[in-house]
Amino acid sequence: MNGADLLCETLLANGIDTCFANPGTSEMHFVAALDRQPRMRCVLGLFEGVVTGAADGYARMAEKPAATLLHLGPGLANGLANMHNARRARSPMVNVVGDHATCHLALDAPLTSDIDSLARPMSHWIGRAETAEAVGQRTAEAIAAARAGAGGIATLILHADAAWTETSAPVPAAVVPAAPAAPDPARIREAAEALRNGKRTTILVTGRALRAPQTEMLDRIAQKTDARVMAQQANARMQRGAGRVALDRVPYVIDQALATFAETEQLVLIGANAPVGFFAYPGKPGSMLPEGCRVIAMADADDDLPAAIAALAGETGLAPAPRLAEHGAPDMPGGALTPDAIAIALAHLMPQDAIVCDESITSGRDFFRSTHGAAPHDFLQLTGGSIGEGIPMATGAAVACPDRKVIGLQADGSGMYTVQGLWTQARERLDVVTIVFANRLYKILHGELQNVGAGAPGENARRMLDLDDPALDWVRIANGMGVEAARADTAEAFFDLLRSAMSRKGPFLIEAVV
Template identity: 50%
Template structure:
């Protein structure tokens, strides 16, 4: 048995059951170990950014890590953008990154690089195996570090000679998973007193606070105190749909967010950090806490925010006050000949989306147009683009579908974002995943056209316009999807999209709908 087999068996014992792979020569003993060991599903991805994005989506829905298998520093580098999104989502991910054999590194072969240095900016922990005897112990450490208590990306660098060693390190049995930090009673009492004294309080939610139990507790707090409920603009996973408490998503633009928060005198942070603008703009504030408002931190990303919210709800209302929950929304009349826009996509989802679906949003401007229509529709989880690095939607949908094989998954993608990681379609087809990819084809980096005006860079000339345009030539997304094995349809009107969505759901498996907007 190679040491690599001990590593794989140890990972399985820690609950890691899926490996998203794009291996090379230095990882061949890991490939062999995955082949010989039952209990780990190996999923080939044609690009490392697909593997890391899939691991992010899996972690958000499974609440435990998958692992990736990446080829040296360059392979890890190709996956960094979606590791950034995972880091911002506090998603537990374990990267296994191969490296040259220890004696080979000094020869400075073409693929030699600082693999650990490449991983470090997007990882909360990086470990390098120095000897084959520590392969299993370091695998356990990587899993433990991914759980936190502030969850995140853990990267383990594995030299090839440590993987191929026949030293057979011990296979380590399951170890306890680190728990988030408890919210202490004093903090709960302080926040409760502040809420009682405030005249216009805001409860600002992030991360796990936007899961169903967290929102339910937040709803009780709001009912007892009159607090307004807001959440981060980009949350890892939001529980939405009928019968669930809903919080308002903070506006994307800083001035919009400041107006929404208004004259609040108290901002209670639950699971997040005080809000800041996404970008800096000339003569605009970066911090979005209203001037003069008091800030109280109930829980941060490393804390058990759901338990903290539940304790706060009990302190304020002792189980007597419950929020009013709206009934399921009914879809408005559809005008089938109207030109398609994101709102009509939202209406069609309201009409056809199965209960307990999952939506992976990588559509930026168009996703914002879909979001409000299904707020009280069929129950679903909405996964946001937490780090702003586009190209997450289709890969994330792979991981979400593998974590929840009984649920329908939708990937909402802008055409610019989809072009980053369209190789994900091949993996969706190979694994026969129930993913409907909706590509909003506006043939432009639309949000950048907005931002160009907002930053005061002047009127765009022809060269600037071409840098933000995707229509010369236009991408044929139906042909691209079919080339990767995914059936495709195009819709230009509200009625065409509604019919295409019904057909895609009936067909099952991966599907592509191009929404020409």
């Protein structure tokens, strides 16, 4: 056994049996070790952003980390954007980043870089395996860090000679994750007292507080105390649809967010952060809360949120039953295809237990309004604002849950950042339907140009914000990646395509011209 074998055995001993990979020369002994492990599923991504984004989507649904395999500092750097999203989602992830053999570092070969500094902003833990004997212990430390609290990003730097050198070091005992922090009784009582004082109160939640049993209990607390429950703006995973509590998110648009909280006198945070603008805008506040609003941080992200909610219920009491969304959808419109028509079609046709992965950006802002009564589903969204997450996230979710239909809501501009993920979907025969909102421009940036007071776009600005010269042909792009695809520009055609796609297995892409 060499160090690379020891790494594989340690991963498998801890239930990490999926590796999203884009390897290079320094990782070849780890590749060979993976080749000797039939229990390990290896999934190739043609770009490192696909690798890390897929690991994020996988972790959100599997509720355990995948491993990633990245090539030296530049490979890691290519994956950092979706590591940022995963960090914001608190997705557990174990990154294995190859480095030169220790004896080769002093030669300053062309690919030598400061991997630690590249990894630090997006990692909760960084460690180096410099000898074969150290590999097992270092891997166990990485796994422990990934599973700590609500989840973390661990980056293990594996030197090539540590991978190829033989070792008799034993496989470390399986890591026992630490239990999440118990709720603080004093903070629970403070929140309960606030909820009883008659002031207008919003309970803002995220994380495991957005699973169906927790949202039902929160709704019963809200009824009992005349409060309002909302999800924070960006969340790793929400359980929603018919038979579940219909929660709204904090709006992205700053004026809408300010209006949402204009009358709020108290804010109770359960794993969430106080709402702020995504960016600064001239003449507008950064906080979405009115002046004088009291903020009560009842539970932190790493706390046991279900236990905290149960403890709050013990203090406040509960209404007899939660208010659950009824199954149903608005009437399907006809004519030109619009984002609203797409959402309504999904409300009609989404199968039970689908997984919706949303990177629709501007086009999907009203998705919730039409889909509260859709079939029960999990909703995954862009958490850190770094675009290029949607296609990889759907890929990872489909690997984690092969028996569930995955639906990707994808803006066309951001889809081009990691379009290579379609190839992985085709190779792995993943059951993903990707809906591309083809408005042929960076629509969000057109809006932001106005929002920051920079005026209407001129010729130079339009050339930086528009995607219509030449127009992207998503049907041909998908076909070139091995994914069957079709185009729709009317609500009727889209409905028919979506119905067909939902009735079959395997990857399919719909270019929705809106």
